[in-house]
Amino acid sequence: MSADHAHALEAGRGNDLPVHRDDEGSKTGMWLFLFTELLLFGGLFLIYAVYRSMDGAAFHHAAEELNRTLGVTNTVVLLTSSLTMVLSVSALQRGNRSRSLAMLTATFLLSCCFLVIKYFEWSAKYHHGIFPGTEHIHALPAGEGLFFSLYFMMTGLHGIHVVIGMIAMAIVFAKVRSGSINQDRHGALEYVGLYWHLVDLIWVFLLPLFYLTN
């Protein structure tokens, strides 16, 4: 234990000293975090299950309002982005930095694409008065109102996660470019990848629950 060691441990400035490095530990922490994310959505899935079992017909009817084509397109977009994410990680592991950066950029653009499509879907609903708290929603049968509330809460929370994922991507992009994330230390990129797959996975459940349920 040298002075440098202690200093870096205390100051935590992340300079290049081999400080307390434990990739396995970091990965454990990341998986635990992903677990909590699942449970965060778990509460909403639970509410969905309860209200759908109470009024399944209303859920089916309300789901017809959603645009299935856009939903499926977005699924394809997100799944592709997961693929490019994997390619970016594996490119860096093999030492191909420019390819890794290119794939990361592709992932970022695909997630932009997802959000743009989502924006059009949400704004179309909004123009039709389908949004929590509007007169139109209150006029609908109760079960349908709950369906749309759930739709906005769950896709909204998912959307927030997409945005957080994109911010994380931008940060690791800068770090891969500067070389502080590299072939030997690629943990951070990998964890952003894990996070992104989780965001993807949750969407895979949202698609059938909302778009394909009618």
Next chain:
Amino acid sequence: MAAPSSVAAFGTTGSYLDTFPGRRGLWGWLTTVDHKKIGLMYAAAMFTFFLVGMALGFLIRLELLQPGTQFIGPKTYNSVFTLHGVIMIFLFIVPGIPAILGNFILPLQLGAEDVAFPRLNLLSWYVYMVGAVMALASLFISGGPIDTGWTFYAPYAVNTQTNVSWAVLAAFVLGFSSILTGMNFITTIHRLRAPGMGFFGMPLFCWGLYATSWIQIIATPVVGITLVLLFLERTLGIGFFDPSRGGDPILYQHLFWIYSHPVVYVMILPAMGIISEILPTFARRTIFGYKAIAMSSMAIAVVGYLVWGHHMFTVGMSDTARWIFSILTFFVAVPTGVKVFNWMATLYRGSIEVRVPLLYALGWVFLFSIGGLTGLANGALATDIHIHDTAYIVGHFHYTMFGGAVIGMFAGLHFWFPKIYGRMYDEKRATWAWGLIMVGFNTLYFPMLILGIMGMPRRYQDYLPQFSFWHMVSTIGSWILVAGILLMFFNLLRAIRHGKIAGDNPWGATTLEWKTSSPPPLLNFAQAPVVTTGPYDFTEILAKGHDPEAKSL
């Protein structure tokens, strides 16, 4: 940077309290990633909130001294008991032991330099402080202090004009801090045990924290999203908990208790861990049934996740659901019983040395046994109908939460104080404080059990004349209790500067934290420890003959 005698020894000699690698003073504290300093920062914040919460509780009791309004009107009374609950639960008891003693002791007991993610640990403290400030801010901004009770039940929490929105967001933020601490501890336990220390070689406090951390990361996100939904219900009207829009307020209660029952064990399991450290140390023999105690912590964590419905027996649930929840509630008492019997067996034929931490530990077992057994009466369906929402419930959970979690924390504070500051408090004064706390506690809370069975509802500002006597007894108890707690804090605070130098291992304890100097150096150990014996092996201590002034082994 401090000037150590040789550069290579930096952080391995001297006290962590005087060692700052970067800036010193207040800024050095606010930017530290040392788990020990962070533990003390939590302590400073949380004990402040505890004193505020205690003052509010004191006011409640004063108001209830006699029937009719003394000096707090009914509306203010609602706010006062709500704030008492919110502050005590969310700001003090839930995060308390893990954040203060867990942070300080866990890496030391594992023989590690720090937790797995030191910077994340500091972030948790800041997140906690943001949540705490938000909770306190809800008092002063428009709408006024919340009056829903700490449970924020819908539909009232949706409709009330008071500032529920801020309070639930504060609880959400505090939950986030709790999750981060849980992740940190689990990773630390998995990755940073000293060479030679297997999972079953860990001290039992670590097991308690391990079970706690799992509950924290499994249960907290659920209440997080529930509170966010309550917030959105208030702002957007999403209708999930609003019957006029097809929603169900009882669903809120389910989601709330899915978290808030397991979190009871977040409060109690670390305290059980502390007791498991103290008893063998003062009985000078290894703990009885180590594996049974370790596994019972995990069993409590698992079964405790499945019993939330027992908070809702009277609100409308199917009979099947009710008897299943009731049976599971009885199951959760089994691992607790296993622990209590093991503790008693540890004391049996030990060479017991009665010191202050042992007094607290024994008091803990007494109070928590009352808390646990009165809980079984609640868990039985028929009796619960009679005592639901009465003062009996208030008495019961104060015996578990205060008698269990908080007295456990006091026990831990007295046990580890000489390690934390290297100084010993006045043991005579500490014993007096303990006596006052025990007498005051029982005088305060036992009458509540009686009042509840007589029919006194909880959360009422006024009461019928037949309840007067026991209310008066209870209020007198609160005076004794507060005197005891203030004396205890005075004694400890004074000892930080004026206590006698304690020595590295004043109790003759065996776990790793006692094998380094007191207070420990910044990096905890002069040399990374290697473990060759079990955590409670007293052969060496007994062979040497215990000398309280002894330096580290």
